[in-house]
Structures are given as structure tokens and as C-alpha cells.
Amino acid sequence: MFLTYIYRELRRRHRQAILTSLGLALGICLVVVVSATAGGVRNAQTQVLHTLYGVGTDITVSQNATQGSGGPAQFGMNPGSPDQQGQRFSRDRINSTSGLALISDKKVTSIANLNGVSAAVGGLTLSSIHMSGHFAQVTGGTSGPPAGQFGGSVTSTATPSQAPIKIDAFSIAGVDVADQSIGPLSSATITSGRTFSMSETDAKVVVVDSGYAKQNSLAVGDTMKIGGVKFTVIGVSKSASADANVYMPLQRAQTLADEKGKVNQVYVKATSATLITQVKKAIKATVPGATVTTAQDLANQVSGSLSSASKLANQLGKWLAIAALVAAIAVASLLMLSAVGRRVREFGTLKALGWRSRRIVSQVLGEALAMGVAGGIAGIGLGYAGAQLISRLSPSLQATVANAGFPRGGATTFGGSPGGAGPSSAMRGFAHTVTVNLHAVVSPALLAVAIALAIGGALIAGALGGWRAARLSPADALRRVD
Amino acid sequence: MLYELHDVSKRYDQSKKQVVALNGIDLTIAEGEFLAIQGSTGSGKTTLLQMLGALDGPTAGSVLFEGQDLAKMTERQLSRLRSNAFGFVFQAFNLIPTLTAQENVETALVPLRISATERAERARSALAEVGLAERGAHVPAELSGGEQQRVGIARALVHNPRVILADEPSGNLDERTRDEIISLLENLWRERDQTIILVTHDSHIAARASRRLWLDAGAVADPNIAGEPVPPEELVPSPV
Known part of the structure; x- marks a missing residue:
């Protein structure tokens, strides 16, 4: 009814x-x-946020380089002596990313030991430039630098001939292979091959970004030269942000840049989301002058549609x-x-x-x-x-x-x-x-x-x-x- | 005694003016009576019927049903009393338009919490008793006025109530149908010894009751009219 x-x-x-x-x-x-x-x-x-920041990372720490530090990049494109004019040359230069000061490994350990920090790993971002071509042919009077000196600037009243120069520039991220859940590779997906194993702390292996791999026809198993050292490609990664073109073990990146025991970024994971503000304060106290960025800071900076x-x-x-x-x-x-x-x-x-x-x-x-x-x-x-x-x-x-x-x-x-x-x-x-x-x-x-x-x-x-x-x-x- | 009414009054407040619907009614009604309450429009007869059916309470005095004061009963007890002891027949039939005749009769059995099968069976036999065994599947709009009122009567008697309370049951019917309906009620009184209290302004119908009560301005106008039951041979012959 x-x-x-x-x-x-x-x-x-x-x-x-x-x-x-x-x-x-x-x-x-x-x-x-x-x-x-x-x-x-x-x-x-x-x-x-994940692509920009890395999955699992709550806070990143970096330190701005002080004014006057570093110096202009010198590639030595000028012939050292007249007989080198017109000869082939090849130069590699690997530097810590400009604008970032180096932070000691010990600071990473100090941050990791802070209350409210679940994990902290260091990362070293580098820029690599490989230049090759022929030295310029100088016609007319010359007052160049002494023979054997590379670098510096050409001070010539004569006009150098146009010399074709090939430049291959890419970025490198040194990854702490012991903990890849945070850090540069955390937001990337391995599309082929594999990522670093725990034992490859100093191995000459790299993971390349898919875009860079395609551009340079690189595949798993191929080799590539960085700073004159041959590396084996073990994996291809894909991430929307392409944090770096090439990833390699941190220790190997430090060796390559001749910056042993140094990093220029620290990736921090907090034990709880509620502790992030407190951890941020503690990090600032531990690394004075550091730029400490939280996910929320980043979210606040997001603009656009x-x-x-x-x-x-x-x-x-x-x-x-x-x-x-x-x-x-x-x-x-x-x-x-x-x-x-x-x-x-x-x-x-x-x-x-x-x-x-x-x-x-x-x-x-x-x-x-x-x-x-x-x-x-x-x-x-x-x-x-x-x-x-x-x-x-x-x-x-x-x-x-x-x-x-x-x-x-x-x-x-x-x-x-x-x-x-x-x-x-x-x-x-x-x-x-x-x-x-x-x-x-x-x-x-x-x-x-x-x-x-x-x-x-x-x-x-x-x-x-x-x-x-x-x-x-x-x-x-x-x-x-x- | 089935009913005892002591000095019952009912007043309504209507736009700053007090309307007296009932004024000091004293009345007793015995089981098995066929009582006709007569009176002109506004004399208080429907108000009195609603009090007898526990639909309304007095503003003064008391209405006792089987010795129980209705004013002292809870809403739950009153609902139970209405579902068990009373059966209402309305002038406008008051059938649920969306339900069939059978389902309309069943609505009176819903509060008794009996099985759907028993409910249907009892509704069917009540419809048969009023001569509508074949019309159970029709909705009210498909029935004539007389048939609708028969469904109303079936609904009033399906749960074997102690009293059937009918408010102008033939008020909306033509003369021939009116006689059919009154005869139906009269037969229930005679054959089942069913207590019937009927409100009417029609003396012709009232004359067929066992006792008549005349109300005027909320009071019993002529106590002498409430005489002995009319002998059957003096009743107006039933056309059915």
C-alpha cells in the first residue's frame, strides 16, 4: 500500500x-x-607541483651565490699562437649552476637530523657546454695573448674570419642514488631502461630526459661523452618539467665538476605536513641565508590559466x-x-x-x-x-x-x-x-x-x-x- | 452505555468573534442505536459528530466512550480508537482519487497492521457486502456518486467498528441513490446490530432512525423528539 x-x-x-x-x-x-x-x-x-617540485619533496633548500663569486665562463676560443689559426678545437666546460652557491654535504646531514625532517638529500645541478669548431683565422696586425694561454678576450685590431662553432649545452642533475624518492628524479617516470641502483654511487651511468634523448638520438645502452668521460645511458625518463637533460649519480657529478662533498640543492621531506613551517624555520637557522621553498610557497607562485x-x-x-x-x-x-x-x-x-x-x-x-x-x-x-x-x-x-x-x-x-x-x-x-x-x-x-x-x-x-x-x-x- | 456526554460545549475563535458550535449538550447513546442528529446549517451537528468520532475535543464538558474520557487520551490512543472503534462516512465520500475502490477500502485496515493478503480479502468482502464486488479495480472517477458512497460505507465497516458515524451521507446524491444508501445503513443496523450515528438535515431520512436528536444553535432543541426507536412497520419503505 x-x-x-x-x-x-x-x-x-x-x-x-x-x-x-x-x-x-x-x-x-x-x-x-x-x-x-x-x-x-x-x-x-x-x-x-609535482613536475615543478618533485613528488615527495616538501621543501627545497638552496643558497644564492654571492655577488662577485665565480667568473665569466672562459672557453679559450682564441688561437694561442698564429699557427693554431684555422685548426680544430674542442672544449668542455662543466660548472655548478650559476646563481647557486655550493653547500657542504655536512649541512645536508645537519638538515636531515632536524626535528620534523623525515629525509634530506643533496643534489648538484650542473651546466655542461661542449664547444667544437675551428680557431679563427686572423688577418692583419695582431696583438693577441701570449702563446699557450687559453681564454681571455681577443684584443685585436684585425678582423677575425668567421669560424663555425658547434655548441652542445645541456644541464646535469646529480642524484643521490641512496634515496630517489625525493630529489630531481622523483617527479620523472622511467620510460625505458632503469634508474640508478643503490650501488651506483660513483658509476659512469646516466639517465637522460626523453626530449634530450630524442634530440640527440640516444637510447638505453648508448654512450655519451660528458667532460671527456664516457657515460652509459641506462634509462630514459620523462617528466613534464624536464628538471635536467641528464641525471647521474651525485658523487660522479661532484667529481665531474670538481666539487667533492658539495651540493647546490637540498631536497627535504617533512615527517608531517603540519611541521613544514617549523622545519622551514629550523633550516633557515641551520643554513643562514638559505632560500627555503616549501610546496605552499611554490603553489602561491603559480599563476596563469x-x-x-x-x-x-x-x-x-x-x-x-x-x-x-x-x-x-x-x-x-x-x-x-x-x-x-x-x-x-x-x-x-x-x-x-x-x-x-x-x-x-x-x-x-x-x-x-x-x-x-x-x-x-x-x-x-x-x-x-x-x-x-x-x-x-x-x-x-x-x-x-x-x-x-x-x-x-x-x-x-x-x-x-x-x-x-x-x-x-x-x-x-x-x-x-x-x-x-x-x-x-x-x-x-x-x-x-x-x-x-x-x-x-x-x-x-x-x-x-x-x-x-x-x-x-x-x-x-x-x-x-x- | 456507549457514549455519555456531559455539558459539552465547543467554541471557536473566528476573527475576534467567538462562535458557539455546541452549548451544554447532555446526551447518552446506547449500543445498537440508530441515532439521527438533525438540525439546520450551522446548528453544530457536524461538530457533535466529530466529537463522537474523537476527531475534535470539547472546550468544556466531557465526552465518554465506553466510560473513557476522550479528552484525556493521547493522540496515539485516539488514533488507535479511531482505527478500531469508529467508521466514518463522509458527505463528499472523501475517497483517495489515485487509489482503486479496493485500495480505498484497504486504507481503513492499514493502521491495524494486518497482512496484505488479509487486508485484500477483507476489503473484497466489504465491497461485496455493499454490492460492489465487481467494481474493486476502478478508481473513484470511474464510479457513480452512489457507487463512491458505497465504497465509503465499505471502508467504514471493513474493520467491524463499534460505531459508524455518517455525516450527511446522502447529501451529494440524487433522491433514488439517497434511498439506496440510507437503506444500506439501515440494513447494517438491523442485520448486524450496528450502532449508527447519522447527521442529516433531511427529516425523511431522520424518520428512519431509531432515535432523533434536534440541534438548534448548538443545543438540544426539543428533548422530546429523542423518543423511543421507531417500530419497523412505521419506517419509510426501502426502495431496494
């Missing part, structure tokens, strides 16, 4: 029932689409969904109240027949629940379709992080002429941009929340209607003229 009565009553008021269900469906649809989009934006943010989408989803979208849901529940409540108002005599009769108020309320709630379930299912269907449409269109979002002492990322497009900006300036003050595609995520939890909201909304509407029905005195209800 309970279900028959609900079914017949909804069939009789089918227009109103459809309107109520559609209202709820629209509200639920918006909640699903907005939440799925917000979930997609969050995933995109996480993806961006991803940031706008995030703000849109979190602010406008959230309120739009809430407003639509509240409006849907309000409309459903009004329609339920109106329906109960039209059935006063019916409920009065049922009370005269001995039906208790509770039974009448449950009847009204049952009708509301049926409309809520129908609205919820329709809303989830519409919302899912909307989310699929967004995923199909897959709008691309760009996230840009201005460099704020966070010397990561793929400032790998050095190149240019040797007399131009060069790698040093390219690595300094970069803004890193990552493009990700937005995929709206409809999770089972979201579907559960949506159906709960639909049922909850319908029950609120039903409870209001039921409350009105329960308040009726049977005598008053029967006196009512329809």
Missing part, C-alpha cells in the same frame, strides 16, 4: 513531480560538474553549485508544501481512519524521496555527461612559476652564440611554465555525495511538507473545502 500510494500519487502529480525532480537534478548536475572540474583542477595543480581556473572552481563554481542546490531544495520544498496544501482533506480523512501522523509524514517523505532519487540519478547522469564533455574538450591550462630562489626546471634551452647571453643568464631568473590538460574527475565519492545531497534535499522538502501534514487537526482538515 505504501509504495502503491506513492507511485499513484506521483503519477497523478507527474508534472509537479517531474519539475521537482528536474530542479533537484539541475542542482546536483551543477554540484557534480563543478566538483569534478575542481577535482580536475586540483589534480592539475598537484601534477604541476591554471591559477585562474582554480580560483574560478573554488570560488565562483562552489558558490554557484551551492546556490543552485539551495534554490532547487527551496523550489522542491515549496512544491511539496503546495502539494500537501492541496491534500489537506485527504490527510484529514486518513487521520479519521486512524492513520497516525507519523504514517502520513512517512508517506509524504516517501514521495519526496522518490523524487529525490529520480532527481539525483538524473543529476548524476547530466553531471557525468558534463564532466565527460569537459574531459573530452580537455582545455589546456598553463601554470607559470616565477623563480623565487627555486632553481629548478628546464632552463635547458641554452644555445645561442657563445658571445650571447649564454647558459648562465639563461639559468638565472627563469619563469617556468607547465601546460596540463584539464580532466574533470567524477569519483565514486563524488557520486555518493551527489546522491546524498539529492536525497537530503528531497528529505528536507518532504520533511517540511510532512510537518505541515502532521500539524493538521483531523477536524480542521475535514472542514477544509477543496
Whole structure:
């Protein structure tokens, strides 16, 4: 009788029932689409942060180089003596990334021993430039530097002939092979081959970024020369940010750069997310003058369309969904109240027949629940379709992080002429941009929340209607003229 | 005694004005009576019937049913009393429009918490008793006024109530159908010794009751009219 009565009553008021269900469906649809989009934006943010920052890394520590340290890169492109003019030359230069001061290994150990630090590993980012070509042919008077001296500048009144120079510049990241869960390789995926084993602390092996591998036709098993040393490619990695072109064991990178026991970045993992601020303070005290960047700092620096989408989803979208849901529940409540108002005599009769108020309320709630379930299912269907449409269109979002002492990322497009900006300036003050595609995520939890909201909304509407029905005195209800 | 009413009054507040619906009614009703409550419009007869059916309470005085003061009963007890002891017949039939005749009759059995099979069986036999065995699957809109009121009577008697309370049961019917309905109630009184309390403004119908009560402005107008039961041979012949 309970279900028959609900079914017949909804069939009789089918227009109103459809309107109520559609209202709820629209509200639920918006909640699903907005939440799925917000979930997609969050995933995109996480993806961006991971690519920029490395999965598992909570904090990075670096130290800016002091002004006047280092020196101009000298490649010795001038012939030392007139007889070297026009001869072939080949130069390699490997330096610690410009702008970053070197930090002692001991500081890494001190950071690792801080309270709230789960792990800390050092990393050494290097820039490698290989130049080859022919010395310039100088015609006319010459007052060059003494024979045997490479480097320096040409001080000639004569005009050097154009000499073709081939430049191969790339970045290197020294990876602590003992803990690769944090650090430069943590955000990368090995697409072929393997990563470093624990024993390869000083091995002449490298993992190359897929983009760089493709550009230079490198594959697993191939060899490449870096600083005159032959390295075997053991793996190819892929990451959106391409932290470096080439990864090698930290100790080997230190040897290559002649910087034993030195790193220029420290990757830190906190024991708990709540301790990150405290750990940041402790690190600053341990390494005075260090630039300590947390994931939140980085997230705050993210700008671009991803940031706008995030703000849109979190602010406008959230309120739009809430407003639509509240409006849907309000409309459903009004329609339920109106329906109960039209059935006063019916409920009065049922009370005269001995039906208790509770039974009448449950009847009204049952009708509301049926409309809520129908609205919820329709809303989830519409919302899912909307989310699929967004995923199909897959709008691309760009996230840009201005460099704020966070010397990561793929400032790998050095190149240019040797007399131009060069790698040093390219690595300094970069803004890193990552493009990700937005995929709206409809999770089972979201579907559960949506159906709960639909049922909850319908029950609120039903409870209001039921409350009105329960308040009726049977005598008053029967006196009512329809 | 089935009912005892002592000095029962009912007043309503209606837009700053107090309306007296009942004014000091003293009345007793015995089991097996067929009582007709007569009176003009606004005389308080429907109010009195609702009090007898535990749908409304007095503002003064007491209504005792089988010695129990209805005003002292909880809402739950009143619901139980209405579902067990009373059967209502309404002037406008008050059938649920979406339910079939069979299902409408079953609504009176819902509070008794009996099985669906027993409920259906009892509803079928109540419909058969009022001559509608073949019309159970029809919704009210597909039934004539007389048939709808028969469904109303089946619904009132399906749970074997102590009293059937009928409020102008033939008020919305033509003369021929009116006689059919009154005869149906009268047969229940005669054959089942069913207590029937009927409100009407029609003297022709009231004349067929065993006792008549005339209300005027909420008070019993002529106590003498409430006489002895009318002998069957003096009753208006039933057309059925």
C-alpha cells in the first residue's frame, strides 16, 4: 500500500513531480560538474607541483651565490699562437649552476637530523657546454695573448674570419642514488631502461630526459661523452618539467665538476605536513641565508590559466553549485508544501481512519524521496555527461612559476652564440611554465555525495511538507473545502 | 452505555468573534442505536459528530466512550480508537482519487497492521457486502456518486467498528441513490446490530432512525423528539 500510494500519487502529480525532480537534478548536475572540474583542477595543480617540485619533496633548500663569486665562463676560443689559426678545437666546460652557491654535504646531514625532517638529500645541478669548431683565422696586425694561454678576450685590431662553432649545452642533475624518492628524479617516470641502483654511487651511468634523448638520438645502452668521460645511458625518463637533460649519480657529478662533498640543492621531506613551517624555520637557522621553498610557497607562485581556473572552481563554481542546490531544495520544498496544501482533506480523512501522523509524514517523505532519487540519478547522469564533455574538450591550462630562489626546471634551452647571453643568464631568473590538460574527475565519492545531497534535499522538502501534514487537526482538515 | 456526554460545549475563535458550535449538550447513546442528529446549517451537528468520532475535543464538558474520557487520551490512543472503534462516512465520500475502490477500502485496515493478503480479502468482502464486488479495480472517477458512497460505507465497516458515524451521507446524491444508501445503513443496523450515528438535515431520512436528536444553535432543541426507536412497520419503505 505504501509504495502503491506513492507511485499513484506521483503519477497523478507527474508534472509537479517531474519539475521537482528536474530542479533537484539541475542542482546536483551543477554540484557534480563543478566538483569534478575542481577535482580536475586540483589534480592539475598537484601534477604541476609535482613536475615543478618533485613528488615527495616538501621543501627545497638552496643558497644564492654571492655577488662577485665565480667568473665569466672562459672557453679559450682564441688561437694561442698564429699557427693554431684555422685548426680544430674542442672544449668542455662543466660548472655548478650559476646563481647557486655550493653547500657542504655536512649541512645536508645537519638538515636531515632536524626535528620534523623525515629525509634530506643533496643534489648538484650542473651546466655542461661542449664547444667544437675551428680557431679563427686572423688577418692583419695582431696583438693577441701570449702563446699557450687559453681564454681571455681577443684584443685585436684585425678582423677575425668567421669560424663555425658547434655548441652542445645541456644541464646535469646529480642524484643521490641512496634515496630517489625525493630529489630531481622523483617527479620523472622511467620510460625505458632503469634508474640508478643503490650501488651506483660513483658509476659512469646516466639517465637522460626523453626530449634530450630524442634530440640527440640516444637510447638505453648508448654512450655519451660528458667532460671527456664516457657515460652509459641506462634509462630514459620523462617528466613534464624536464628538471635536467641528464641525471647521474651525485658523487660522479661532484667529481665531474670538481666539487667533492658539495651540493647546490637540498631536497627535504617533512615527517608531517603540519611541521613544514617549523622545519622551514629550523633550516633557515641551520643554513643562514638559505632560500627555503616549501610546496605552499611554490603553489602561491603559480599563476596563469591554471591559477585562474582554480580560483574560478573554488570560488565562483562552489558558490554557484551551492546556490543552485539551495534554490532547487527551496523550489522542491515549496512544491511539496503546495502539494500537501492541496491534500489537506485527504490527510484529514486518513487521520479519521486512524492513520497516525507519523504514517502520513512517512508517506509524504516517501514521495519526496522518490523524487529525490529520480532527481539525483538524473543529476548524476547530466553531471557525468558534463564532466565527460569537459574531459573530452580537455582545455589546456598553463601554470607559470616565477623563480623565487627555486632553481629548478628546464632552463635547458641554452644555445645561442657563445658571445650571447649564454647558459648562465639563461639559468638565472627563469619563469617556468607547465601546460596540463584539464580532466574533470567524477569519483565514486563524488557520486555518493551527489546522491546524498539529492536525497537530503528531497528529505528536507518532504520533511517540511510532512510537518505541515502532521500539524493538521483531523477536524480542521475535514472542514477544509477543496 | 456507549457514549455519555456531559455539558459539552465547543467554541471557536473566528476573527475576534467567538462562535458557539455546541452549548451544554447532555446526551447518552446506547449500543445498537440508530441515532439521527438533525438540525439546520450551522446548528453544530457536524461538530457533535466529530466529537463522537474523537476527531475534535470539547472546550468544556466531557465526552465518554465506553466510560473513557476522550479528552484525556493521547493522540496515539485516539488514533488507535479511531482505527478500531469508529467508521466514518463522509458527505463528499472523501475517497483517495489515485487509489482503486479496493485500495480505498484497504486504507481503513492499514493502521491495524494486518497482512496484505488479509487486508485484500477483507476489503473484497466489504465491497461485496455493499454490492460492489465487481467494481474493486476502478478508481473513484470511474464510479457513480452512489457507487463512491458505497465504497465509503465499505471502508467504514471493513474493520467491524463499534460505531459508524455518517455525516450527511446522502447529501451529494440524487433522491433514488439517497434511498439506496440510507437503506444500506439501515440494513447494517438491523442485520448486524450496528450502532449508527447519522447527521442529516433531511427529516425523511431522520424518520428512519431509531432515535432523533434536534440541534438548534448548538443545543438540544426539543428533548422530546429523542423518543423511543421507531417500530419497523412505521419506517419509510426501502426502495431496494
